[in-house]
Amino acid sequence: MPTQRVLALASVLSALLGFGFRPPAAGPVGPPAPVGAVPSPRQLAWQELAYYGFVHFGVNTFTDREWGTGDESPDLFAPSAFDARQWARAAHEAGMAGLILTAKHHDGFCLWPSRFSDHSVRSSRWRDGRGDVVGALAEACRAEGLRLGLYLSPWDRHHAEYGRPAYLEYYRAQLRELLGSYGPLFEVWFDGANGGDGYYGGARETRRIDAAVYYDWPRTWGLVRELQPQAVMFSDAGPDVRWVGNEDGLGFETAWMAIDRSGLYPGFAGYPRLAAGRAEGADWVPPEVDVSIRPGWFYHASEDARVKSLAQLIDIYYASVGRSANLLLNVPPDRRGLLHETDVERLRALRSWLERTFGADLARGARAEASAVRGDAPQFAADRVLDGDGSTYWTTDDGVTTGWLELRLPAPARFDQVRLREAVALGQRVEEWQLEAETASGWRTVARATTIGVRRLLRFEPVTASRVRLRILRARACPAIAELALFLSAPLPASASAPAHETTLSSGSAASGASSGSRASSR
Numbered sequence: 001m002p003t004q005r006v007l008a009l010a011s012v013l014s015a016l017l018g019f020g021f022r023p024p025a026a027g028p029v030g031p032p033a034p035v036g037a038v039p040s041p042r043q044l045a046w047q048e049l050a051y052y053g054f055v056h057f058g059v060n061t062f063t064d065r066e067w068g069t070g071d072e073s074p075d076l077f078a079p080s081a082f083d084a085r086q087w088a089r090a091a092h093e094a095g096m097a098g099l100i101l102t103a104k105h106h107d108g109f110c111l112w113p114s115r116f117s118d119h120s121v122r123s124s125r126w127r128d129g130r131g132d133v134v135g136a137l138a139e140a141c142r143a144e145g146l147r148l149g150l151y152l153s154p155w156d157r158h159h160a161e162y163g164r165p166a167y168l169e170y171y172r173a174q175l176r177e178l179l180g181s182y183g184p185l186f187e188v189w190f191d192g193a194n195g196g197d198g199y200y201g202g203a204r205e206t207r208r209i210d211a212a213v214y215y216d217w218p219r220t221w222g223l224v225r226e227l228q229p230q231a232v233m234f235s236d237a238g239p240d241v242r243w244v245g246n247e248d249g250l251g252f253e254t255a256w257m258a259i260d261r262s263g264l265y266p267g268f269a270g271y272p273r274l275a276a277g278r279a280e281g282a283d284w285v286p287p288e289v290d291v292s293i294r295p296g297w298f299y300h301a302s303e304d305a306r307v308k309s310l311a312q313l314i315d316i317y318y319a320s321v322g323r324s325a326n327l328l329l330n331v332p333p334d335r336r337g338l339l340h341e342t343d344v345e346r347l348r349a350l351r352s353w354l355e356r357t358f359g360a361d362l363a364r365g366a367r368a369e370a371s372a373v374r375g376d377a378p379q380f381a382a383d384r385v386l387d388g389d390g391s392t393y394w395t396t397d398d399g400v401t402t403g404w405l406e407l408r409l410p411a412p413a414r415f416d417q418v419r420l421r422e423a424v425a426l427g428q429r430v431e432e433w434q435l436e437a438e439t440a441s442g443w444r445t446v447a448r449a450t451t452i453g454v455r456r457l458l459r460f461e462p463v464t465a466s467r468v469r470l471r472i473l474r475a476r477a478c479p480a481i482a483e484l485a486l487f488l489s490a491p492l493p494a495s496a497s498a499p500a501h502e503t504t505l506s507s508g509s510a511a512s513g514a515s516s517g518s519r520a521s522s523r
Contacts (some may be wrong), residue, residue, distance in 0.1 A: 081135070172220060
């Protein structure tokens with residue numbers, strides 16, 4: 001019986017029997033101590049973004065390739081109706097938080113007029129050499145209230161000095177140029193593709209590098225920290241955000257935010273097997289799910305009929321955002337320099353469906369109670385999961401690692417999914433949980449899963465219930481649950497189903513931890 005009920009019963013009995021019982025005065029109760037790795041403020045802010053866009057654009061758009069060789073003429077880059085504001089407007093209407101642009105892909109062509117290279121828009125006939133894609137997108141993002149991120153490929157198949165020390169000075173000079181010229185960035189993206197065949201200033205040869213040491217990554221990361229201290233950095237090794245290990249839109253059913261970064265580097269060959277993280281990992285490096293709305297990363301007219309369907313995008317959302325990862329959805333501009341109409345329509349359809357599904361939390365207005373409350377203190381009470389404030393949470397006394405939290409709904413409600421959030425500033429704690437619902441035929445388990453993390457969305461067969469109970473079955477330390485919300489999926493339009501030649505993820509599918517094999521032929 002919870003302590004509050006014991007004290008209340010004691011007070012009643014003492015009054016009836018004439019005793020002078022007084023409940024003990026409650027002293028100040030502090031929050032639980034963090035457990036394991038914890039996020040930095042910049043990581044916490046990044047994880048709240050949840051969903052944003054990737055923009056692959058460059059000479060590959062005009063050569064119909066995924067990877068350029070480095071010998072392409074700058075004049076190939078010739079968008080006929082370039083409009084970065086259209087990209088930003090479409091992203092804003094899609095509900096994205098920002099856009100990350102491939103400022104330089106592996107071919108070495110720069111989408112800004114770099115002072116350090118003639119292999120850029122400055123040498124093209126587009127806008128008479130006065131164009132700047134990075135600058136235009138930065139301005140468009142500001143106008144639409146979006147954040148800007150930049151991708152600068154470490155591999156450069158054009159530069160004559162790639163593979164030698166002089167290239168590193170060039171690379172960092174360009175990075176400094178980007179970091180200091182276009183305003184605040186929310187993410188800086190470092191790919192793991194390194195070395196191979198290239199033009200290399202006309203040498204046309206194969207160059208191999210030791211990715212573990214060649215780039216001297218700590219020095220490059222330090223430059224980002226100096227010039228963009230609020231930006232997170234992505235790579236196989238973090239240091240802030242890690243690759244999920246595939247390009248299929250799949251996070252992990254059991255997803256730990258922590259890994260051990262020691263010995264890792266961008267392009268680490270055995271990385272995919274580590275991508276799910278581990279509970280005892282020393283470093284908080286949350287996953288990002290990068291996936292394209294089309295089969296390829298750059299625009300190809302042959303893929304206009306192969307844009308992912310609404311049903312596929314919904315499944316990807318649940319398999320990424322719903323598994324405590326951030327979703328980075330690539331939408332490539334076409335040769336006009338515009339996002340294709342089909343892609344834009346799918347983005348709008350996804351936004352509409354998400355709003356209709358998550359617009360009303362069916363648990364709001366419920367009465368909450370729990371098996372135990374930390375120090376019986378109101379700041380840790382069960383109803384904290386209903387207040388819409390991610391910084392408040394229900395928790396228990398130290399050492400209490402199992403328990404339940406029950407909601408009595410204002411009226412019987414029909415729902416088919418639950419959203420849970422942990423107070424991850426205290427570390428990731430829950431290892432296994434289940435959701436039970438009281439239906440007309442009694443209590444039954446409707447969902448069961450492992451980790452929660454920043455957010456966990458789990459779908460199940462629709463159920464109508466008047467009470468629900470979250471049962472924490474295992475935890476590394478006392479649980480700290482910031483949200484329990486219930487929703488009913490909006491109906492899908494008839495046109496939302498996947499094309500016959502594409503595969504739709506099942507709601508229960510999980511990333512296996514093995515690479516999809518596409519990384520070497522895409523990003």
